[in-house]
């Protein structure tokens with residue numbers, strides 16, 4: 001299991017424990033109110049789940065602060081940076097005379113300027129974040145800004 005997968009799984013565990021903790025806490029408070037008790041006595045199960053939820057949240061915070069594998073991160077960043085290249089390997093808007101490798105001339109983009117990725121145009125939806133917000137292909141001048149990829 002990779003760190004990102006572990007962090008994602010831990011986020012699910014943390015959320016489930018927090019829901020259970022909130023539920024058990026309200027249940028104990030409801031029982032105390034029904035019995036007109038002046039003090040809420042939390043059950044050992046409620047206390048255990050509250051502590052587990054706090055521990056999971058701390059562990060998640062620790063995991064997200066660990067340094068990431070830089071070589072893997074750079075390789076992923078390169079893939080994202082390549083998403084706007086035309087079939088001849090040039091970034092959208094850059095000169096494209098059609099060179100695709102030693103001895104391979106294919107004519108390049110019409111007009112000699114790269115038309116970009118024919119399969120992915122500005123504004124196209126790429127997918128969704130964990131919080132279900134869409135990712136979109138940003139405008140040419142904003143593709144180095146991670147925030148521009150979020151719609």
Ligand SMILES: [Zn+2]
Pocket residue numbers: 086087088089090096098108109113114115116
């Ligand atoms: Zn091209």
